[in-house]
Amino acid sequence: MALTESTETAQHGFKAHSDGGWDADGAAKHVPVQTRSARFTSTDVSDFEAVTGREANWKYTPIAKIESLLNGELDGARTPLTVTDVAGVSSEWIARDDARIGRAGKPEERGAAAAWSAFGEAHLVTVTAEEQVTAIVDRSELGTSARAAHTVIEAKPNSRGLVILENTGDAQLSENVEIVVGEGAELTVVSVQQWADEAQHLSSHYATVGRDGSLKHIVVTLGGALVRLNPSIHLDHEGANGEALGAYFADAGQHLEHQVYMDHDAPHTRSRVNYKGALQGEGAHTVWIGDVLIRNSATGTDSYEQNRNLVLSEGTRADSIPNLEIETGDIAGAGHASATGRFDDEHLFYLRSRGISEEEARKLVVHGFLLEVIQQIDDAETQERLRDAVEAELAESVSA
Numbered sequence: 001m002a003l004t005e006s007t008e009t010a011q012h013g014f015k016a017h018s019d020g021g022w023d024a025d026g027a028a029k030h031v032p033v034q035t036r037s038a039r040f041t042s043t044d045v046s047d048f049e050a051v052t053g054r055e056a057n058w059k060y061t062p063i064a065k066i067e068s069l070l071n072g073e074l075d076g077a078r079t080p081l082t083v084t085d086v087a088g089v090s091s092e093w094i095a096r097d098d099a100r101i102g103r104a105g106k107p108e109e110r111g112a113a114a115a116w117s118a119f120g121e122a123h124l125v126t127v128t129a130e131e132q133v134t135a136i137v138d139r140s141e142l143g144t145s146a147r148a149a150h151t152v153i154e155a156k157p158n159s160r161g162l163v164i165l166e167n168t169g170d171a172q173l174s175e176n177v178e179i180v181v182g183e184g185a186e187l188t189v190v191s192v193q194q195w196a197d198e199a200q201h202l203s204s205h206y207a208t209v210g211r212d213g214s215l216k217h218i219v220v221t222l223g224g225a226l227v228r229l230n231p232s233i234h235l236d237h238e239g240a241n242g243e244a245l246g247a248y249f250a251d252a253g254q255h256l257e258h259q260v261y262m263d264h265d266a267p268h269t270r271s272r273v274n275y276k277g278a279l280q281g282e283g284a285h286t287v288w289i290g291d292v293l294i295r296n297s298a299t300g301t302d303s304y305e306q307n308r309n310l311v312l313s314e315g316t317r318a319d320s321i322p323n324l325e326i327e328t329g330d331i332a333g334a335g336h337a338s339a340t341g342r343f344d345d346e347h348l349f350y351l352r353s354r355g356i357s358e359e360e361a362r363k364l365v366v367h368g369f370l371l372e373v374i375q376q377i378d379d380a381e382t383q384e385r386l387r388d389a390v391e392a393e394l395a396e397s398v399s400a
Contacts, residue, residue, distance in 0.1 A: 036261055036291045043102070043107060043116040044113060044117055045114040045117040046117075050070075051070050051111075057289075061226075062255055065255075066111070066226060069174040070111055074147060075148065076119040076120040077147075078093060079149045081138060083137050083138075086133050086134065087133070088128050088129025088131075089128070089133055089135040090124075090126045091123070094121060094122050094124050094152075096121060096150070101152060103180055104180055104207055104208045105207075107176065108232075109204075112202070112204040115150070115174040115202070119176075122152050123150070124153075124154070126156065127154065129159055130158060132378075133160070134163075134164070135164070136382075137151075137163065139165070139171075142169060142170060143171075144198075146172045146174070147172060147173050147174070152177075152178045152180070153179045153180070153189055154180040155180070155185040155186075155187035158182070159182065160185070163190070165177070167191070167195055168195065171196070171201055172199070173200070174202040174203075176203075176204050176205075177205040177206070178207075179208070181214070181215045182213060183212060183213060184211070184213060188217075188378060189205075190218040190377050190379075191203070192386070194222050195227070197224075199223065199224040199226075200225060201228070201229070202228050204229075205229070206232050207242070208234045209235050209236070209240035211240065213237070215242050216243045216245070216376070217233060217244050218246070219245070219275075220246070221249075222393065224254070226255045226257075227255070227256050228255075228257040228259075229257070229258055230257075230258065231258075231261070232261040232263065233263065235264050239268050242269075244262060244271070244274075244305075245273075245275070246260075246274075246276070247277070248276075248278075249278045249279075249370065249393045250285065250316070252282050252284055253282070254281075255286075256287070258287070259289040260273055260291065260305070261292075262290075262292045263295075264292070264294045264303060265297055266298060267300050268300040268301075269298055270303070271305075272304055273290055273292070274372075275308075275373075276307070276308045276373055277308070278311075278369065278393075279310070282314075283316075284317070285319075286309060286318045287319045288318075288321070288338075289319075291323045291325075292305050292324050292336065294331060297328075299331070301331045301332060304334065305322055306336060307337075308339050308340075308369075309341075310342070310365075311341065322338050366390075370390055374386050
């Protein structure tokens with residue numbers, strides 16, 4: 001069955017909002033009731049009520065599995081990690097009252113607020129290199145107790161860098177990651193989730209992009225029992241560019257969730273969102289929610305988001321929800337798309353007509369499907385490792 005397009009734009013649990021006019025100074029006369037930008041934010045967990053699972057931004061998440069991360073006591077001590085020693089990149093721990101914390105965004109929900117309330121020190125990675133450099137932050141010894149973490153990644157003006165967050169092993173982790181891209185800087189941040197089978201991971205990423213700056217944010221999620229990673233990218237300076245890319249592969253019983261928010265709040269900003277996922281095995285569940293907001297201030301915006309899911313077996317579920325809010329008619333372009341389906345029979349026929357077995361043809365199709373995102377990582381060693389990881393996933397059961 002070929003992929004089918006969906007242009008669903010409802011808020012899926014959030015109340016409908018009304019479009020209003022604007023005052024002469026550009027301020028909205030009628031603030032939309034449930035627009036993404038109007039959501040309540042706080043760094044204090046006590047400001048949020050207990051999660052029931054009926055909330056619009058939690059309705060797809062198996063709440064019972066992450067009770068300790070939402071309501072338990074989190075260990076806020078430093079997380080064990082190693083960082084590549086490379087010129088042009090510095091790494092340090094800073095106190096929670098440091099002025100460099102809190103610049104990129106604040107929690108919109110209880111899970112992120114619980115982590116923010118609990119962490120003791122933040123890990124700061126600063127990129128100053130004027131030529132492209134790569135730094136890898138490796139976290140692999142987190143253990144099975146509930147933890148809180150806070151990371152700040154800053155690219156200084158006109159710097160160039162790639163920062164890879166490698167997550168492996170056991171974990172019960174709730175965290176916030178702030179990304180600050182300075183004027184004219186070009187930064188790529190890659191978050192790789194290859195956790196152990198029983199790991200639980202809640203992560204909120206917040207990014208702010210400076211004038212003529214560029215951020216490429218890439219998520220690759222392959223491991224863990226439950227992973228919920230939500231990036232919010234704020235293009236709040238003229239000429240800012242943001243790309244949010246993701247690849248995920250859910251096996252039996254896995255819940256992989258990504259809620260992406262692209263906020264255009266300045267003239268002539270550009271964004272692209274492209275997430276691709278594959279599912280196989282009984283109970284495999286993926287959730288992708290994409291919110292794009294083009295504010296009244298964001299004239300000349302160019303934006304597009306899409307999500308594609310490839311279903312490899314029965315018993316899986318893929319929820320895909322694109323949302324687009326536009327508050328100005330003066331834009332270069334905006335659109336979104338979502339598709340979920342099985343293998344394209346024409347692709348399989350083409351490969352089989354050239355002597356490739358059906359099982360191998362299926363592997364090639366899935367591999368190419370996810371490789372589009374993985375090859376955007378400008379680090380050959382990481383690309384090769386992730387290609388091997390996808391191959392291992394496919395070796396288990398593509399022919400089901």
